[in-house]
Amino acid sequence: MAIRTILHYPDPRLRQKAQPIDQITPELQRLIDDMAETMYAAPGVGLAATQLGEPYRIFIIDVANEDEPSNLMVFVNPEITRREGDVLGPEGCLSFPGVSEDIKRAENVTVRALDRSGKPFEISADGLLAVAIQHETDHLDGVLMIDRMGMLKKRIVQRKMQKRHSATAD
8 A cells, every 4th residue: 555646736637537447456456545545644534536646437435533433435436326405515625735615515415336346336425425425526527626616716726726836846
């Protein structure tokens, strides 16, 4: 396992659509392990393969509280099949360090996916898990949280991230 570099906005690779996974390979299992180590080290509650520059339709989520045991969930080729209700709440992203903005999401979702061994599953979720599923699915489609912000907030975040990018590029 290895901690990988998380891509930060405005890296154009974050806009690439992920490709479906045809089979679970040892390389994919290694990627999942690296994603978990990277997410926990960040620390975050979710991470899409595209955030590591890997073009695969896979993300991981762990929304367990700090006082609870880890509950890592792996979603391969996820598809949201139901969205219900609306919720507006603060959202952050490992590709937007230091940014937290209110984002409108569906309150409840149902998602179908494969687990890390390739077994199909379906879950319905609400709360933080529902938000994380939608956020990570967006990543796989090349959609970023900044795309869900109003024009003013979008400009502020773009400036902040450009400034950060310039500072780290020097």
